[in-house]
Amino acid sequence: MNDDRVKEHMEVIGADGVHVGTVDRVENGRIKLTKADSGEGHHKGHHHFVELGLVADVEGQKVRLSANAAVAVTLEEEQSGKPV
Template identity: 40%
Template sequence: MNKDQIKPNMRVVDTHDHAVGTVDRIEGDIIDLARKDFADGLHHFVPLAAVKQVDGDTVIVEPGVATTVEAVTASIEYAHAHPAVSSRIGALFGVSGHGTGFGGSGIGD
């Protein structure tokens, strides 16, 4: 899959054909989804790594991969606040420069 195949206004569905949203734009390695598709008013996105294929005007992604910036931030804050999880933050969220591909959480790295 080439990210240049993904264009604004394409439908995004999961592998079970459940609607995920509509492509607003590609920004780096992230598909930004159009806010109009979500009642919560939050900014939703899907990592390009979750794309299984592009079929015509439809982007097919793994189930359960769409998330919000707020959800990711809350997960990182939770991990920092709980000792049982905080010792594994590097494995969960990556640490800048450690080759995890995630680039670190940006919070306390």
């Protein structure tokens, strides 16, 4: 996936159309999601990352992943680089 198509504030959705997050920026081959989409509990309040390799397509203002949202969130990495 060429990261120049992924822009700040785009919605990231799973293959099933379910919201995964919002793009903060692309950093080191990964999409950095906004803190507002960081989840609950110990996941809340810091950035999560999605590998660009999971991007299936960019459709208008949406980044569609190749995995359903429920699967995609298990593949996210926290800011520390650890899987969620």
